[in-house]
Amino acid sequence: LVAGLGIGFAASVLAIRPEVSSVTVVEISPDVIKLVAPHIREPHKIRIVNADAKDFLANHKAGLFDFAFYDVWIEQTVEVLADVVGPLRALSAGKVVHTPTCWNEDVMRGDMRGKL
Numbered sequence: 001l002v003a004g005l006g007i008g009f010a011a012s013v014l015a016i017r018p019e020v021s022s023v024t025v026v027e028i029s030p031d032v033i034k035l036v037a038p039h040i041r042e043p044h045k046i047r048i049v050n051a052d053a054k055d056f057l058a059n060h061k062a063g064l065f066d067f068a069f070y071d072v073w074i075e076q077t078v079e080v081l082a083d084v085v086g087p088l089r090a091l092s093a094g095k096v097v098h099t100p101t102c103w104n105e106d107v108m109r110g111d112m113r114g115k116l
Contacts, residue, residue, distance in 0.1 A: 003053035015042035057091035
């Protein structure tokens with residue numbers, strides 16, 4: 001599971017790996033999907049869903065994802081850690097086998113420590 005399509009790099013890099021059978025990408029912006037989807041590598045292995053990542057996870061009942069990579073924020077702030085990363089991690093429980101990886105979470109946690 002990849003939350004945040006961006007320029008399609010993460011999804012494409014994952015999809016070219018022979019051991020990966022499929023990648024589901026959740027992207028909230030239809031404009032990003034329209035711009036990027038035609039240029040995705042390995043499109044037969046990638047499914048793009050137009051949805052908010054929190055809503056997608058909250059409503060997902062179609063089985064487990066082995067791994068998840070979340071990159072749905074612009075800034076790496078303590079507020080994003082609390083308002084986005086924390087809820088995504090909580091919603092992943094029982095839906096993602098391995099602990100999700102969140103882009104720049106370590107930077108946000110370091111910033112949080114500096115503010116304590």
